[in-house]
Every structure is written in C-alpha cells, then in structure tokens.
Amino acid sequence: MxxxxxxxxxxxxxxxxxxxxxxxxxxxxxxxxxxxxxxxxxxxxxxxxxxxxxxxxxxxxxxxxxxxxxxxxxxxxxxxxxxxxxxxxxxxxxxxxxxxxxxxxxxxxxxxxxxxxxxxxxxxxxxxxxxxxxxxxxxxxxxxxxxxxxxxxxxxxxxxxxxxxxxxxxxxxxxxxxxxxxxxxxxxxxxxxxxxxxxxxxxxxxxxxxxxxxxxxxxxxxxxxxxxxxxxxxxxxxxxxxxxxxxxxxxxxxxxxxxxxxEELVPVCACPSQVDNIHPVSELVGTEIDQVFIGSCTNGRLEDLARAAKILEGKTVACRTIVTPASRKIYIEAVKAGYMETLAKAGAIITQPGCGLCCGRSGGILCDGEKVLATNNRNFLGRMGTSKVGIYLGSPATAATSAIYGKITIPE
Ligand SMILES: CC(C)[C@H](C(=O)O)[C@@H](O)C(=O)O
Ligand code: SF4
CATH class of the missing domain: 3.30.499.10 (Aconitase, domain 3)
Structure with a gap:
C-alpha cells in the first residue's frame, strides 16, 4: 500500500x-x-x-x-x-x-x-x-x-x-x-x-x-x-x-x-466566539462593525493587501480600519506597488509587521459591546480586547468591502 x-x-x-x-x-x-x-x-x-x-x-x-x-x-x-x-x-x-x-x-x-x-x-x-x-x-x-x-x-x-x-x-x-x-x-x-x-x-x-x-x-x-x-x-x-x-x-x-x-463555495465568516461557528456572509449582511483588521500570519500577505487596496481604491472607510503586513518584505513590496498609499488614502491605519492586533498584544483592542471583522485565525473571547468584543473572521475581500460600509457586506 x-x-x-x-x-x-x-x-x-x-x-x-x-x-x-x-x-x-x-x-x-x-x-x-x-x-x-x-x-x-x-x-x-x-x-x-x-x-x-x-x-x-x-x-x-x-x-x-x-x-x-x-x-x-x-x-x-x-x-x-x-x-x-x-x-x-x-x-x-x-x-x-x-x-x-x-x-x-x-x-x-x-x-x-x-x-x-x-x-x-x-x-x-x-x-x-x-x-x-x-x-x-x-x-x-x-x-x-x-x-x-x-x-x-x-x-x-x-x-x-x-x-x-x-x-x-x-x-x-x-x-x-x-x-x-x-x-x-x-x-x-x-x-x-x-x-x-x-x-x-x-x-x-x-x-x-x-x-x-x-x-x-x-x-x-x-x-x-x-x-x-x-x-x-x-x-x-x-x-x-x-x-x-x-x-x-x-x-x-x-x-x-x-x-x-x-463553484459551490461562498464567502463565509466565523462568528463570535468559535472558529467553527461558520455562516455565509449573505446571512450576516448589515451587521454593524466598529473595526476591520486586515493582517496576521493568516492574511497579511501581498495578495491580501492587493485585494484590499483594489476594493478600497478611491473609497473611504466607514469604521476604524487597521492593516498589518505579515513581514517587512511584504511591507516594502506593498509600498512599491502603491497598495499602502491606496489603503492610507482610504483612511486605514497601517502598522508595523508583527502579531500586534491579532492576539490583542499591541494596539487595536476593542471595548465591551464592539464588533470587529478580522482576517486573522481566532475569534476566542477576549483575544482582541475585552471578553465582550464580538470577533468575526473573514477574508481580506470581505473585510475590505465591509470597511467601506461599516457593516458586514458581501465582498466584491
Ligand atoms: C502566543 C502563542 C503561544 C499563540 C499560539 O501558539 O498560537 C499565538 O501565536 C496565537 O496565535 O494565539
Ligand atoms: S498571534 Fe499567532 S496567529 Fe496571530 S499573527 Fe502571531 S503567530 Fe499568527
């Protein structure tokens, strides 16, 4: 065998x-x-x-x-x-x-x-x-x-x-x-x-x-x-x-x-507060969010930043939006490609490469009752601020599109 x-x-x-x-x-x-x-x-x-x-x-x-x-x-x-x-x-x-x-x-x-x-x-x-x-x-x-x-x-x-x-x-x-x-x-x-x-x-x-x-x-x-x-x-x-x-x-x-x-797969999110609590984005449309995070070892790569920049080109974000490249190399490539400028013009905060927001260790934490749509890999209670923060996990496309409206939105 x-x-x-x-x-x-x-x-x-x-x-x-x-x-x-x-x-x-x-x-x-x-x-x-x-x-x-x-x-x-x-x-x-x-x-x-x-x-x-x-x-x-x-x-x-x-x-x-x-x-x-x-x-x-x-x-x-x-x-x-x-x-x-x-x-x-x-x-x-x-x-x-x-x-x-x-x-x-x-x-x-x-x-x-x-x-x-x-x-x-x-x-x-x-x-x-x-x-x-x-x-x-x-x-x-x-x-x-x-x-x-x-x-x-x-x-x-x-x-x-x-x-x-x-x-x-x-x-x-x-x-x-x-x-x-x-x-x-x-x-x-x-x-x-x-x-x-x-x-x-x-x-x-x-x-x-x-x-x-x-x-x-x-x-x-x-x-x-x-x-x-x-x-x-x-x-x-x-x-x-x-x-x-x-x-x-x-x-x-x-x-x-x-x-x-x-062809049968659709955009989905993991809903608070378990990674296997998966729902199609279509069921979540309109859910108000206070913050979007695009980054982490899951989705902070050049193709992720490119996708976000394409969606946010010429737009303005409607909620706090924080973008973190996964490495210095990616950061430099994203600057050269103009993605960082597009994201910054759309109102996003760009942070240094690192874990940062993903584990709630440095910056970007939220308070009781707030919701974040994030591209990282865990939505456990208390990971991005207090244990009363609702973390939705989704793709960079879902995150960037939702940032434009301040609400969960089906990605472009
Ligand atoms: C801090 C570390 C032990 C932890 C892990 O092992 O995954 C962290 O990277 C995380 O993503 O929660
Ligand atoms: S905290 Fe863990 S999951 Fe988040 S970016 Fe760092 S290594 Fe990845």
Whole structure:
C-alpha cells in the first residue's frame, strides 16, 4: 500500500520503508522556530535539562514578533533573554523586527518541501503550504530538541480534502478553510494530518495555500500538507526533481476523504466566539462593525493587501480600519506597488509587521459591546480586547468591502 504525504516525509526522514498511523517514531528535526513569547521558558528548560550546547545552531530560528513593538515593560525582558541566549549558544538566525514568525519561516527559506520543522506556536502548521511537515510544540519539547535534534511523534492518520473546479471571484482560500473548519468542527481533525489537493488548489498561489495550512490547527490538525508543484519550487527555491519523491501513491490510505466543488463555495465568516461557528456572509449582511483588521500570519500577505487596496481604491472607510503586513518584505513590496498609499488614502491605519492586533498584544483592542471583522485565525473571547468584543473572521475581500460600509457586506 502507498503512503500519504505525511507518511512519505516520515519514511524519508527515518529511513523506515513503511510507517503506519499510530506508530511512534523518532524523527531528525530539520529546523525549529522559537518566538519571543516562549524564549524565556525554552531557555530556562534547556539549562534545567543540563544541556550546554545546541545540537545545531544553524537549525534554530529565533523570531521576535508577538511583542514587537513592546507595549508592556515586561515584554522587553523577553528580548533581553532571547538576545542573551542567542549570544551564549551562537544563534545566527535571529529576526528582531522582520515580521511574523510563520511568514518568515517559509519566506526566508527556513522551512522547505519535505522538511520536518517544529515551532513553539500552534500555527506552525503553516509551512505545510510548501509540503513541509511542521507542527506546534510546547517549550519543554523545544528545549529537548535544542539539545538532541530529535523528537518523537505518533504517525498521524490523514484526512484527504479534494477541492476541484474554479473558485468564484469573491471566494478566497480563507473562505475555503473556514468552510472546512465548519464542516470538520474545531476538534474534527485532532492529531490528524490534512492533505489538500484538487484543481482549485493547483490554481492557488503559495500564499493562499499558506492561509489554509495556517488555520488547519483550528480544526485540531497536527499538520496540513500540500504537495509541492512548480509554484512551490519557485517560492522555496528548490528543484522539482529534488522534491518529486513527494509525488504519486494513488493507493495511499486515508481515514476520511472530503470533496468540494469550488463553484459551490461562498464567502463565509466565523462568528463570535468559535472558529467553527461558520455562516455565509449573505446571512450576516448589515451587521454593524466598529473595526476591520486586515493582517496576521493568516492574511497579511501581498495578495491580501492587493485585494484590499483594489476594493478600497478611491473609497473611504466607514469604521476604524487597521492593516498589518505579515513581514517587512511584504511591507516594502506593498509600498512599491502603491497598495499602502491606496489603503492610507482610504483612511486605514497601517502598522508595523508583527502579531500586534491579532492576539490583542499591541494596539487595536476593542471595548465591551464592539464588533470587529478580522482576517486573522481566532475569534476566542477576549483575544482582541475585552471578553465582550464580538470577533468575526473573514477574508481580506470581505473585510475590505465591509470597511467601506461599516457593516458586514458581501465582498466584491
Ligand atoms: C502566543 C502563542 C503561544 C499563540 C499560539 O501558539 O498560537 C499565538 O501565536 C496565537 O496565535 O494565539
Ligand atoms: S499573527 Fe496571530 S496567529 Fe499568527 S503567530 Fe502571531 S498571534 Fe499567532
């Protein structure tokens, strides 16, 4: 019997000829990502475990993003500890103000097709967009990888998701993943690998696939993989011949297959306050909103800013609108393309790349009774201000169109 994508990656990594779901294996880790929130905990654990050197400093990436720029005095301590750890153990891959960790990991080429990567963040599933097995772990596990370069995992079962056809022009990857989470429910893919395929996926940019793999964790998935194609190779700067071992195996065995016809999908939102509370935008039309947020590791990429700028060109926003590019590189590209000027003229506030609003850490928080339409990945109670803020999650197209009216509106 053939192997699913995740099985292939684990087989190649371990040298085992066939692995099966449920089996416990030890893998060699290709790369790890630690961000500012967890570095103090990782650093403490690492020394508590008695390690005195990193297994491979070149494979460790430290990224400051959640606390950039700082908004509490205590945040600064995280940078000091991170800098001291980097100095002591010879870390060279340290990003102090370049953008959101998950954007940087593939953008800067740290996570490549076929790799196994772990990070101290739940949305580490993101790198599956390039066919990398990536998953979030806690700081104790991270400390142990830093010392050994190894990690145990239980081989996950795979759910195959097939999306064929052509998406309607106002339906984006964000609507696809929201719909999928609504169908799976928040725990429907717990510890399972998602494998996403089909002609609608082939037509998507790597950035769009990233939106999907990013949010897979909201259905509990261990990882979310896309088979690399020419677009992946161009993005990740690898040759197709070097990643074609990830192809084939029509006879692989899946625990579930879900099939969608792209033409039938519609713009949707996740309504307060659960990510699987999915409703078509058409049912929500007219809902008054106080704020729109376009950004995060889910939807702060160039294509998202381009979409928002196209919709807001020559318009004026009717509610507070905040736009955050996912990385410095995207920020610069968006400035060059004129998107930032268009968005600023429409009345949007542009912030520095980083997590910022997405986790309510720096700026853009709301008060009791207010509603926000946001492009990030979580609408949990209290995430963007008080626990009486209603967070609706939608695509950049839905967000930008709704900003014009100050009401939830079907995207253009
Ligand atoms: C702070 C971090 C642990 C958290 C995560 O793991 O997802 C954050 O990035 C988030 O999105 O809520
Ligand atoms: S942008 Fe949001 S979801 Fe992404 S890593 Fe930062 S806080 Fe987490």
């Amino acid at each position: 053939g192997s699913t994508l995740i099985e292939k990656i684990i087989e190649k990594n371990t040298g085992l000829s066939k692995v099966t779901p449920g089996q416990i294996v030890t893998v060699n880790v290709d790369r790890v990502m630690i961000h500012d929130i967890f570095i103090p905990f990782v650093a403490d654990k690492f020394e508590e475990m008695g390690f005195t050197k990193l297994w491979d400093p070149d494979k460790v990436v430290l990224i400051y993003d959640h606390l950039v720029p700082t908004s509490a005095v205590e945040d600064v301590r995280h940078f000091k500890i991170g800098d001291a750890f980097a100095d002591k153990y010879g870390l060279t891959h340290v990003h102090r103000r370049d953008g959101i960790c998950h954007q940087l990991m593939t953008e800067a080429g740290y996570a490549k097709p076929g790799n196994i990567v772990f990070g101290t963040d739940s949305h580490t599933t993101t790198y599956g967009c390039v066919g990398c097995f990536s998953s979030g772990i806690g700081y104790t596990e991270m400390a142990s990888i830093l010392g050994t370069g190894e990690m145990w995992i239980r081989v996950p079962e795979t759910i195959k998701v097939v999306i064929n056809g052509t998406l309607p022009s106002n339906v984006t990857a964000k609507d696809v993943i929201l719909r999928l989470i609504g169908d799976l429910r928040a725990d429907g893919a717990t510890y399972k690998a998602l494998e996403i395929t089909g002609s609608a996926v082939d037509a998507m940019s790597v950035a769009s696939r990233m939106t999907i793999s990013n949010m897979a964790i909201e259905a509990g998935a261990k990882c979310c993989l896309f088979r690399p194609d020419e677009k992946t190779c161009e993005y990740s700067e690898v040759n197709l011949e070097d990643v074609d071992w990830l192809y084939g195996d029509e006879d692989a065995s899946y625990c579930r297959v879900m099939t969608y016809q792209a």
